[in-house]
């Protein structure tokens with residue numbers, strides 16, 4: 001492609017609304033343009049990148065034995081109601097009504113549609129296992145779409161669904177997909193980390209997320225991993241080995257203390273000169289129609305996903321000021337378990353072993369010292385509600401310690417069990433003649449997300465550094481003086497000959513200063529730059545520069561094509 005005929009609208013400045021480096025670069029380098037919140041045009045360079053990622057993913061899916069299909073974007077409400085998810089997913093689902101006032105939605109995932117498809121068509125164990133996949137646009141009505149393609153409302157995904165007769169076969173299908181994911185991401189140029197994830201609204205019995213580790217703000221997820229075994233999990237999922245300490249202090253008299261205006265842990269513990277772990281937070285939530293108080297040590301952060309999973313609720317939000325006032329008789333910040341009525345207490349394990357701790361007094365501007373259970377309050381439900389922390393002990397092995405990293409989720413895998421096959425009545429006949437529901441799995445790769453994750457992972461101050469496998473073009477040729485016919489002639493010849501060898505080449509034939517061309521080449525991130533310049537012409541050489549290492553070579557004009565290809569083959 002010649003730049004003069006291409007459509008690469010590079011920008012000089014960062015767009016105001018972009019926070020992440022990858023979002024800024026994709027805008028500035030002319031890859032994407034915003035249409036409305038969370039919805040983008042993919043321009044020609046982006047289209048090429050997406051095509052390459054798609055091809056790699058498709059090849060690895062096909063190699064794994066999965067079969068490609070295309071399911072609709074538009075789904076009838078009925079199948080989602082049948083699975084029970086119409087109410088669970090709620091506002092994240094894009095919904096619309098047709099001219100007959102029938103409800104439809106735009107798919108964010110296709111478990112319902114694919115289960116409905118095979119229902120009655122796959123009938124015998126002999127037809128199993130089956131793996132059906134598609135690569136298609138998806139929709140999710142994010143509360144706050146941002147970060148470019150990272151948290152968009154419309155995006156492209158590969159989603160696959162497996163159907164197996166039993167757990168053993170399902171385990172094989174699952175591992176088969178995990179292997180395909182490692183191959184696909186490695187081919188895209190990524191190192192990927194597989195971590196245990198929460199099953200969330202998918203339901204089911206187990207899940208993994210595939211993360212690109214980054215050290216930028218783009219690392220939206222924290223993951224914890226063990227420094228001595230292979231335990232790794234998302235922050236939503238991660239646990240750690242609890243210390244199980246039980247205090248043997250004498251129970252002291254409960255005492256009310258005046259703590260005017262002190263609502264935060266820091267304020268209260270600073271004022272009382274106590275460590276945060278001597279305080280117990282009482283967090284009031286509305287969980288569907290119920291009010292729940294979660295009790296957790298003052299130095300810990302609550303993991304709301306663990307609370308949701310324990311309660312089995314669809315919606316969890318902090319109770320509003322009015323509810324807190326009604327239940328505790330106090331402003332927010334002074335809640336405690338003592339004489340707290342009409343509220344279900346859910347208590348973190350660590351609180352069990354504490355003695356003489358501090359809680360809110362259910363009275364504005366007051367706390368209690370020396371609160372103890374079961375003397376001052378009773379509870380029946382203890383559960384792990386804690387966020388993991390680096391430095392805590394590994395939950396799996398004996399001596400390991402947890403470490404943390406930041407990552408971008410680019411893929412996920414779920415063991416769904418029979419959740420969808422049972423609710424939608426999708427059964428097969430097994431060897432013994434019995435009718436059984438399919439054991440299912442579901443597997444996603446974010447194609448658009450992977451593209452942006454690559455930019456977040458691979459960039460420098462000058463722009464994007466694409467891994468060769470997913471770069472829009474492999475080589476860019478620049479001539480520095482557009483009024484020098486000899487330069488143009490040589491550049492055009494190299495362009496034709498390299499293309500003839502099957503290499504994707506961009507020729508910067510614009511009537512621009514050399515500096516502008518160099519800047520743009522770095523910005524759009526082409527792996528190899530070939531420069532036909534004044535000095536080189538005199539010396540009979542072209543300069544070749546590798547984008548990701550900065551390594552420069554001189555190649556004789558007489559054997560330029562072979563020399564360039566030799567260097568290009570070594571580029572990652």
Ligand SMILES: [Zn+2]
Pocket residue numbers: 226227228229230231394395396397398400401
């Ligand atoms: Zn470990």
